[in-house]
Amino acid sequence: MTEHIVRSYDAELESLRRSLAEMGGMSERMLGDSTVALVRRDTTLAQKVISADQRLDNLQRDVEERAVLTIARRQPLANDLRELISAIRIASDIERVGDLAKNIAKRAVAISGQFSPPHRAVVGLEHMSRLVQAQLKDVLDAYATSNEQKALEVWHRDGEIDALYTSLFRELLTYMMEDPRNITFCTHLLFCAKNVERIGDHTTNIAETIHYLVTGESLDINRPKLETTDITVEAVTGS
């Protein structure tokens, strides 16, 4: 194998990593913007998030195609094969983060004309979204720097998000029971909270992929949420 071919193979991997970094940055912005759009009832910002999703979908398809073609063309061995499989998996998780953020943005549009529930209801969601934004940023940094320790920290923190979701779920049900005029708005907030929780799950998936990438092994012990959430809580929220 000539030096030229080796370099060009590295260039392919490098280009995939750059696309993933771009996708990661987009998904972070989409989550942040969709939350601001929801809190401030800013439908213009919401529309911006909705439009951005198409580009993220295209990038994901592109990463997947390039990674598969590289696998087919180069017959990579263990390490490089893991790098390519990881790129495919992480692209898929980021793409779904974008879908979930888009869904929050659509709900921001849906509730823009609705009766306003207590502002506390939105504050809880904003807080939860900030935590998940930090998780997403940390896990993407961990991937960019192949920092398995940092990825594991993200993985262990997922329990906090689940606990917040459970408490927010109960709080929103309370507002709905207090005043039926809150029902439509709070229902949308419930779905938004669920979306944010699911984005948290995707950051955990990415952390697991980084572990696999760096160590070659699967993180197949139980998810952190099983340590911190008991079955009763699970039964309440169906998470």
Place this chain on the structure above:
Amino acid sequence: MTEHIVRSYDAELESLRRSLAEMGGMSERMLGDSTVALVRRDTTLAQKVISADQRLDNLQRDVEERAVLTIARRQPLANDLRELISAIRIASDIERVGDLAKNIAKRAVAISGQFSPPHRAVVGLEHMSRLVQAQLKDVLDAYATSNEQKALEVWHRDGEIDALYTSLFRELLTYMMEDPRNITFCTHLLFCAKNVERIGDHTTNIAETIHYLVTGESLDINRPKLETTDITVEAVTGS
């Protein structure tokens, strides 16, 4: 290439298709059982669905690994590469169908002790789930027989599911507004309805993969839902 190697490559593809057929059958049963568990408040059946999900996850990982190793080892050309990429994509969609059915089963457990809303509320969900079960069965048959026409029919019918979801969403909000005691139960039903709708989206994804597998082209025109659901309806349900 000897006859022996060719046969063994076909055997690998055949074995992947068998695993996918097993996964498909499992996901169909999980959706059917979780719906029955919800309607009859059968927590034993719900637990069965919850336990089944682990096996489906393992099968998905297994299909993904085998398909990638085959790509890396055999350097397949266009047709065979499409077959392997399609197997990876379809396994991922089926695995998510299983996750969503498991979530319905968890909610069946969560609401087993709750105040019962009007039976009509559950009937609407059961009807929607039956339609999606038929879609899932049809698209899996279409894959097993490489029937692109049948896959396209499934793809075009997704609009019906979305319309049903929108009407069910409104109906459930009405029950919640009529009597606050319905709120917890109906909230879980709303999430179940959303899960069923998302399973419908996965059958559409599988139909798109079959189209790609058979024709080599992406079905990148707009999803059928955009033809049948206008922006107002989308805004109401956030779908």
